[in-house]
Amino acid sequence: MKNKFVFDLDGVMRDLHKYIEKKFDSKITHWQWTNGNGEDVCDIINKDLDILLKAEPTEYLPTILKYYPKPEIWTDQPDHWIYGTLEWINYNVGTDCKVRILDTGKKRERLDSHKDLILIEDSPNFDDYERIVLIDKCHNRDVNASVRVYNEKELENELKQAQY
Ligand SMILES: [Mg+2]
Numbered sequence: 001m002k003n004k005f006v007f008d009l010d011g012v013m014r015d016l017h018k019y020i021e022k023k024f025d026s027k028i029t030h031w032q033w034t035n036g037n038g039e040d041v042c043d044i045i046n047k048d049l050d051i052l053l054k055a056e057p058t059e060y061l062p063t064i065l066k067y068y069p070k071p072e073i074w075t076d077q078p079d080h081w082i083y084g085t086l087e088w089i090n091y092n093v094g095t096d097c098k099v100r101i102l103d104t105g106k107k108r109e110r111l112d113s114h115k116d117l118i119l120i121e122d123s124p125n126f127d128d129y130e131r132i133v134l135i136d137k138c139h140n141r142d143v144n145a146s147v148r149v150y151n152e153k154e155l156e157n158e159l160k161q162a163q164y
């Protein structure tokens with residue numbers, strides 16, 4: 001059975017954190033980060049939905065597109081973010097990739113029922129990291145994932161090999 005990779009969006013393809021870090025001159029070091037006003041990443045985006053459109057691609061996106069020109073994207077987005085998020089995807093990834101709106105639990109369920117799939121993720125919130133390749137971020141250092149990649153080259157090696 002040939003494995004197929006699927007991809008989380010935020011932190012893997014789109015860099016919302018970098019945009020917010022620049023805006024507030026602060027490093028987002030953990031999942032519960034807030035700015036000086038006690039607002040977290042979601043609060044900040046809710047006040048300025050343009051961030052969804054203006055955020056830059058991550059350094060990983062070119063490598064992903066090299067191997068998967070039409071990547072399947074699994075992303076958890078509140079309803080009112082979906083419009084801006086799809087616009088970002090159309091512009092930065094392409095207009096005809098499959099996008100599934102799935103929260104962490106639904107992603108895990110889908111991985112468990114589709115054994116050929118491997119998910120590229122940065123979330124620290126999974127109970128089980130089987131067939132998940134974790135992109136290293138300061139907000140997921142506590143997670144015990146068996147496959148962790150630290151840079152584009154290491155991601156490329158995973159995409160090339162896919163021996164799981
Ligand atoms: Mg993410």
